[in-house]
Amino acid sequence: MASTAPDRRGPAPTLHLPDFCAARAILAVVLIVELVAIMFALARQSLQDSFWIDLAGCSLFLLWIGLGCTAVLCRTRAWLQQMPVAQAAVIALSMLLLCVGLISELVYQVGQLWSAGQLDVRTMFPIGHAGFLLRNLAVGFIVSALALRYFYVSAEGKRSVEMAAQARIRALQARIRPHFLFNSMNTIAELTRSNPERAEQAVEDLADLFRASLSDAHTQIPLRDEFEIARTHQRIEQLRLGNRLQVIWDVDSLPMRAQVPGLIVQPLLENAVYHGIEMLPAGGTITIVGTFHDGRIEIEVRNPIPVQHNYVEREGNRMALENIGQRLELAWPGRARIETRQEGTEFFARLIFPYTETAAHHFTS
C-alpha cells in the first residue's frame, strides 16, 4: 500500500493555558492571590494578634510570586502549547517551581539585608532559610499542579463539547447535497413523461435516501443497510449518468451484521460521482472493496478523477471526508479512521474500523 496520510480528527490534545498576558488574566491572578493571602492571614490569626500586618506581608510576597509565575506562563505559553500534554505539564511545573524558588530566595536575601543588625532574623523567617524555601516550594507545587490540572480538564471538557457540536453540524452537512437533490428532481421531471415506472422507482429511492439522511446522526445501523443506502444512491445517479457510471461492488466477505454509524459509505460514493465520474466526459468505474480480518473491517472506495485535479483539497470533498472521520472517531475513539490517497488519476478513500455487533460507543453530551 502506498503511503497514506491518516486524517486526524481535531487537534491532538495539548496543554491548554489561558492567555496570561491579557489584562483579564492578570486581574484574576491578583484577585486569587489576595484571597489566598486573606486565607493565610485568617488561618494564622489564632497564633498571633496581627491580622493586618500578616495580610500585608503575605499579600506582598504572594503578589510577587503570582505575578512572576504569570509572567513566566505569558512568555512560554505559545512554546508549551506545541508540546504533548505530559511534557508541557512537567516543564510548566518545573518553571513555576523555579520561579517560586527564585522569588523566595530573593525575598529571604532582601529580608536579611534589611534586618541586618536591627531585627532578629528569626522573627521574620521563623523557620529558617531552608525551611522557608522548602515550605514555599511545597505550597507552590500543590497550587501549580492543581491549576494546571484545572486548565487541562476544563479545556478537555470544552474540546469534547466542541467536537460533539461539530460532529452534529457536519452530520447535517453530510446530508444529501442540494446539487444531487435538484439534479434528481430534474431527472424525475423528465421521467414522469418518458418513463413513468422509472420515475416512480426514483421517487421511492429518493424517499428512502432522505429518510436515512434524516435519522439521528449517532444511530448505528447494520452494514447491510448502509450498503443498501449507497446502492439506492447509485440507482438514482445511474438514471442521470447512464453508462458513464459503472460501480463494482466487492464486499461479500464483510460481516453484514456489523454495526456502523449511518452514512459512512454513501457519502464516499456520492463524492466519487460528484468529483470523479461527473467530471469525466466518458465517465468511469467506481470500485468498492471490503476486506475483513482480525476483527477489522476495511472498505475502500476507488474512483477515477480528471487529470491535474487536486481532489482531496476540493472544499466539498475534504469536508465530507473529515465528517466521516469524525463520526468514526466518535463511534470507536482511537480505533477507527479514514485514509485517503491519490495515485495519478485515481483517488482512494479507505474506512478502517473494528467489527462490532452491538451498537458500540454511543456518544452522549
Next chain:
Amino acid sequence: MRLILVDDELPARDRMRRLLAEIEDCEVVAEASTGEQALAQCAELRPDIVLLDVRMPGLSGIEVARHIDSLEDPPAVIFTTAYDQYAVEAFETEAVGYLLKPVRKEKLAHALRHAARISPARLTKIAQSARIEHRRDQICARLGEQLRLIPIADIYYFLSDQKYITVRHKNGENLIDESLKALGDEFSADFVRIHRNALVAEKQISAVERCDDGRYVVRVRECGDVLEVSRRHAAELLRRIRGEN
C-alpha cells in the same frame, strides 16, 4: 430562433428538448454533451441562443461562454444549473440569463425572449465570483469560421502587434483577440513578460543571451525562435530564471 442545447446529462437534455418543443418559434439545431462539442457546433451552425449547463466535465459552461465570445457575432447565452450557489449569485449580480433545473416552461419562454449576449468582462467577473478556476486551461482562437482550442501547456509565447496577438504554439501559430495584459495576469504563474509586446512560457526559455550591444534576447526551447528582451523587463526575467522570487 435557432438554439443549441448543451448538457452532459441525457435526461436533462431530453426534458429541455421536450419543453422547447412546446414553445413557439424555436428550433433546436444541435445538442452537445461537452463544452468542446458545443463550441464546434456554435462555430458551424451559428445559433441565436445557447442553453449552457454550468457544471460539465472538461470545459465548464462559463468557460464555454467565454470561448463562444471569440466568435464573430456571438450567440446569446442562457446558463442552466441544478444547484450552484456561487454561480447563481454571480448570474444575479451580473444580470445574465439563467435557469434553475428542473426548469419551468414559463421561465424558459421568458428567458428565451430576453436572452442577450454576455460581454467578456461580465463573464470574467462571473467566473471569479462563481469560484470557478479563473485560469483557463486552453485559449480559443478563431480560424475563419472555426474555433480552435489551444492548450496553455502547448503555448511557447504570445506576441502582440497593434491589433492582434499571435499565439505561437506546438502546432503552429494563431491570432487571438485578447489583451496581452489580461493574459499576463491570468497566466502569471507560467508565463513571464519579457517585453511590452511579448509574454513567454517560462519553461520554454532555453537560454537568455546577452548581445554585443548589451541587450538581452531569449531563445525559445522548442521552436528555436529568438525574442528581444526589453531593458525594463530584463531584471525581472533574470530573477525569475534564477528561481528567485
